[in-house]
Amino acid sequence: MKTICAESAGRRLAFRGGVLGLAVAALAAVLLPVAGWMGGRAGVGAAAAAAAVCMAGAAVALGISHLLRGPELALPSLLLGMAARTGLPLLLAIVIQFRGGPLADAGFLYYLLVFYPVTLSLETMLSLPPNRAQASGDRGAAVATTQGVVPDPRGDL
Numbered sequence: 001m002k003t004i005c006a007e008s009a010g011r012r013l014a015f016r017g018g019v020l021g022l023a024v025a026a027l028a029a030v031l032l033p034v035a036g037w038m039g040g041r042a043g044v045g046a047a048a049a050a051a052a053v054c055m056a057g058a059a060v061a062l063g064i065s066h067l068l069r070g071p072e073l074a075l076p077s078l079l080l081g082m083a084a085r086t087g088l089p090l091l092l093a094i095v096i097q098f099r100g101g102p103l104a105d106a107g108f109l110y111y112l113l114v115f116y117p118v119t120l121s122l123e124t125m126l127s128l129p130p131n132r133a134q135a136s137g138d139r140g141a142a143v144a145t146t147q148g149v150v151p152d153p154r155g156d157l
Helices: 002-008 013-067 071-099 108-127 139-146
Strands: none
Touching: 013 071, 013 108, 071 108
């Protein structure tokens, strides 16, 4: 999974969004039957709503990081992405929990706690810029600099 994220960092937004969507769909495929067994239709609805809201927040944050790239826009990208990624699920969780109803009774917050860390970590990895040495094709320089080895300009150490 780490290599998929590392390779997709320099790719188009649609590809990275697809990777994010596939990961959420795979987790939902595992979790929805469990939610149906535990809570019936309301459980499936609560799990699907949690998956949708976490996916929406992560997709918006991924789009923001794509639009606001570059070192001069790092702080606005970070703050706006964090607001979208965290704010959307948190706002919906507060509304659903305080209003009550079938989604709150079926455990929407629990399902949110399952989907949120997955979308957060995956979206963060997909938002990272590509490694400069890897993008230029110099894999040896990338390994040497990540290990702290800097070549001596004189040749011998």
